[in-house]
Amino acid sequence: MTDLAQRNGKVALRAALFAAAMLALAFASVPLYRIFCQVTGFGGTPMRVVAAPDKVIAGSVGVRFDANIQPSLPWKFVPVQSTVRVQPGARTTVFYEATNYSARTTTGQATFNVTPEQAGPYFSKIECFCFTEQTLKPGESVRMPIVFFVDPKIRDDESTKHIDEITLSYTFYPTGN
Known part of the structure; x- marks a missing residue:
């Protein structure tokens, strides 16, 4: 495998992990916001x-x-x-x-x-x-x-x-x- 292919693979993996993290954050945002509001009165x-x-x-x-x-x-x-x-x-x-x-x-x-x-x-x-x-x-x-x-x-x-x-x-x- 060439050096360029390895770097592209690492970039693709990081992009996929970032997308998965953003999706998880989207699902967690409502309960996290509710907890934040209940704790702070916001x-x-x-x-x-x-x-x-x-x-x-x-x-x-x-x-x-x-x-x-x-x-x-x-x-x-x-x-x-x-x-x-x-x-x-x-x-x-x-x-x-x-x-x-x-x-x-x-x-x-x-x-x-x-x-x-x-x-x-x-x-x-x-x-x-x-x-x-x-x-x-x-x-x-x-x-x-x-x-x-x-x-x-x-x-x-x-x-x-x-x-x-x-x-x-x-x-x-x-x-x-």
Whole structure:
């Protein structure tokens, strides 16, 4: 084999490895981005935590709850309360209700976000139905809890200290299961 053929073979192998790496990165980008958003609160994604802080500060922040369904999921999905006022640092529990209007068992997964986006890193969930898929039998209705708090540090950040209302929005999508 000539020297030129060997070099061409090495270039072809490197190009193929690069193409395979880019393909793998394309498939991994969605879960990696989701993890990044959950860890950092980027893009209005609420933080997931295990406990509320010990510190509760004076004043309050309004939290508005929004519910949406992707049209192919035959459910009704609504918040039990449309708004609450919470003290930053206080652990709060609210509920959403979902009803399956179809004649078959269906499964859905909720995606969520917080607006304004700057509030995302300060909105933390301890428990949420959105962490797992939800399966409802025909005609079944369920009450699904969310346990959350607004981090008191929201009042220390120049970009968030004047925020008076946060909107927590969910959209349920059908899953293949």
